Structure formats: structure tokens, C-alpha cells
Amino acid sequence: MEREPSENMNAEVIKEGDYVVLYIEAGKKHLVKVTRGREFHTHRGYIKLSDLIGKKYGDYVISNVGSKFYLLKPTPEDYVMKVERVTQIIYPKDIGLIILRSGVGPGSIVVEAGTGSGALTGALAYYVRPHGRVYSYEIRKEFLERARRNLEKLGLINYVVLKHKDITKGIDERYVDAVILDLATPWLVVGHAHEALKGGGAFVSFSPTIDQVIRTVEELRKYPFVDITVSEIFLRNYKVKRGETRPETFMVGHTGYVVFARKVNEF
Numbered sequence: 001m002e003r004e005p006s007e008n009m010n011a012e013v014i015k016e017g018d019y020v021v022l023y024i025e026a027g028k029k030h031l032v033k034v035t036r037g038r039e040f041h042t043h044r045g046y047i048k049l050s051d052l053i054g055k056k057y058g059d060y061v062i063s064n065v066g067s068k069f070y071l072l073k074p075t076p077e078d079y080v081m082k083v084e085r086v087t088q089i090i091y092p093k094d095i096g097l098i099i100l101r102s103g104v105g106p107g108s109i110v111v112e113a114g115t116g117s118g119a120l121t122g123a124l125a126y127y128v129r130p131h132g133r134v135y136s137y138e139i140r141k142e143f144l145e146r147a148r149r150n151l152e153k154l155g156l157i158n159y160v161v162l163k164h165k166d167i168t169k170g171i172d173e174r175y176v177d178a179v180i181l182d183l184a185t186p187w188l189v190v191g192h193a194h195e196a197l198k199g200g201g202a203f204v205s206f207s208p209t210i211d212q213v214i215r216t217v218e219e220l221r222k223y224p225f226v227d228i229t230v231s232e233i234f235l236r237n238y239k240v241k242r243g244e245t246r247p248e249t250f251m252v253g254h255t256g257y258v259v260f261a262r263k264v265n266e267f
Contacts, residue, residue: 014055014071019079019154021072022047031074031082033153044069076126079154080119089119090182090206091255093235099127101260102178102202106132109175111196113137113167113189114182118147124180125156134160135176137167171196181205186212186259187219194223197263208256216259225261232257 014020016034023029024044032040036050045063052061057073077092090098098120104110108128115121115138124134138144144162151157163172168188171179178201179193186205193203203225207213213230220228236251 012057012073014052014057016050016053019074020052020057021074021078023070023072024067029072029078031078076123079126080123089117091235091252092123093233093252094206094255094258095120095123097231097233097258098180098204098206099123101258102180102204104128104178106130108132108177109173110134111137111167111171111173111176111179111193112181113179115147115162116143116182118150120180120182121147121160122151122154122156125151125159126154129156129159132159135163135173136160137163137165137171139164139166167192176201178202178204184212187215190216190219190223190225194225194263199263199265201263203259203261203263205259206256207259210257213257213259220259220261224264224267226264228259228261230257230259 014034016036018034019031020034021029021031022040024042030040030042032049034049034052038049039046040049044067045065047061047063047069052071055061055071057071060068060070063069080089080092080095104124104127106129109132110124110128112121112124112134115136121134121136128134138147141164144164148157148162151160168185171192173196175198176196177198179189179196181189181204186207197203203220205216207216217228217230232254234253237248239246239248
């Protein structure tokens with residue numbers, strides 16, 4: 001028997017201006033902003049976005065050709081993968097490790113460099129809410145403007161301070177919980193990071209090449225940093241069907257290496 005949309009009164013009601021993930025079928029989902037007067041068209045027909053107002057996450061709407069569009073609340077991954085890109089973004093598989101290992105959470109003060117399109121910035125801002133801040137350094141002004149638009153779209157701009165500055169020249173903030181870098185020369189920031197971090201604070205850098213990793217680790221060893229580690233994450237999804245279960249044909253392989261270290265006050 002086909003079930004009607006949920007009547008759970010405790011569920012969150014969708015309002016105009018909210019972002020919703022429309023899940024159509026495996027591998028087909030879209031992040032949309034609920035806006036009156038707009039239609040959203042897909043290969044499974046179209047829906048009127050105003051029809052989502054008053055629905056609850058977990059409900060569904062029917063397209064003009066009879067397809068179900070399930071309404072899901074966006075996760076941080078949904079936001080990250082849908083930002084407007086002017087640069088290559090850090091993938092969720094790496095962001096997850098960065099956040100877990102750095103200890104970033106509600107109230108954290110984080111310095112980030114290499115804002116780019118703002119994907120990592122947005123993920124960090126999501127987790128430092130409501131009282132934390134992300135201070136994000138970027139030398140390309142046009143990148144900062146794109147990141148600002150993305151962060152406004154995600155509703156996270158109030159937790160970020162965007163700075164048009166070269167972090168290799170110094171870090172303004174002090175007693176921060178983490179310094180997280182996505183730039184070509186992270187080793188040039190190691191000394192500045194040690195000055196900015198609180199005792200036990202986390203240094204993190206993401207680099208696509210092993211040469212960058214080697215130079216960064218060598219520099220870290222010149223300063224009072226401990227627990228220096230380097231990790232690389234692979235993500236492989238599976239097709240699951242009885243008699244046909246196997247890895248998916250495509251996977252997210254090498255994206256980069258993540259260097260971690262913790263500040264101590266002296267060797």
C-alpha cells in the first residue's frame with residue numbers, strides 16, 4: 001500500500017527560503033532553495049518549489065509525470081559538494097578526517113588559509129557554530145567574493161571572517177584551536193602557526209603532492225610540534241544487489257595528503 005506523506009507533528013516544517021535535497025533515485029539528488037513562483041526541472045519531470053512549503057523533511061512531492069521527489073534535510077556534505085567552484089575543493093572524505101583529528105567543534109576558533117570556493121570554510125563554520133569563528137585567509141580577491149556568496153547561500157557567513165591577506169606573511173589571531181591550510185606552500189606557515197596556536201592546538205595541511213608533505217613535515221620538526229602524522233584517504237562505494245554486489249566502477253581515489261601535528265610549548 002502506498003503511504004501518504006508523514007503526519008509526524010514533531011517533524012521540521014519546510015519554509016520559503018529553506019534549502020532542501022530532492023532525492024529522485026540512486027545517484028540523483030539536487031540541492032534547491034525553496035522559492036515561490038519557481039519550477040525545478042529534471043529528467044523525471046518538474047515540480048513547483050512552492051509546493052514544498054509546509055511539507056516536512058521525509059515527505060515527498062509528485063512531479064508532473066508522476067515521479068516521487070523525496071524531501072531530505074541537507075547535510076554538510078550536500079552543501080560542500082554543491083558550492084559554486086572556482087578552484088578544486090577538498091572532498092568530504094578528507095574534510096571529515098580534518099575535522100575529527102583537529103577537534104574542531106562548537107566554540108572553536110579556527111584559522112584557515114586557501115579559502116578558494118569556500119567548501120572547507122563552510123564545513124568548518126558549520127561545526128564551530130554558534131559561538132566559534134573561522135578566520136579564512138586568501139590572496140585572490142575574486143576567490144574571496146565567490147566564497148562569500150557561497151557562505152551566504154549556506155547561511156554560514158556570520159561564523160566566518162574573510163581576510164584578503166597572505167598568511168605566509170603572518171597570522172593576526174592568537175590562542176586559536178586549529179590552523180588548517182590548503183595552499184601550495186604550507187611549510188612557510190609552520191612558524192606563524194606555532195605562534196598563533198594555543199598549547200595542544202592542531203596544525204593541519206592538505207597537499208596534493210608528496211614533495212609538499214616532505215617539506216612541511218621537515219619544517220614542523222624544527223618547532224615544538226608533536227604527534228606528526230600523514231594520512232591519505234580512499235573512498236570506494238559498492239553496488240549492492242544479490243548476485244551482483246561489487247565495487248562501483250568509479251571511485252574517489254587520490255585527492256591529497258593530510259598532515260597533522262599538535263603544538264607543545266617546548267621540546
